[in-house]
Amino acid sequence: MKVIHDTQINESSDKLWNTLRSFDGVEKYLSIVTKSVITGNQKGSKRTCDVNLGHQDFQTLETLEFLDEKNKILTVCLDEGPIQIRGMKFTFTVKSTGDGKSNFTISTDVGNPDAAGAAQTIFSMIGQGLKKFHEQ
DSSP, X not given: OEEEEEEEESSOHHHHHHHHHTOOOGGGTOTTEEEEEEEOSSTTOEEEEEXXXXXXXXXXXXXXXXXXXXXXXXEEEEEESOTTTXXXXXXXXXXXXXXXXXXXXXXXEOSSHHHHHHHHHHHHHHHHHHXXXXXX
16 A cells, blocks of 8 residues: 655755755654754665654664655655554655745555554654745
């Protein structure tokens, strides 16, 4: 089952891409992340995030698995984290829609409805967080 979330953002695709591409500072646009630390920003780089989700505190470890600068696409694998989404690969895509606006898409493949619901919730948070961060 494919889970896809699209968000229209009033920001140029280059600026939006730069935010995602840096692989750093995810806590600036995703409020459940309280701290993130990266080791590099190229394919194979790792990011550790401290997360607070309601009454749960946990840490995630992610790997930047795919990076296409020309087409503004990157894929991140969640190596460690909540069991429902552990091992998932999230693909982030940024496309210009003209007039200084962008379409931001996150997608993944999931094997069960619980994972689909969790992914959709996280995707919505990321999309809305990026929108708020770039449109403020």
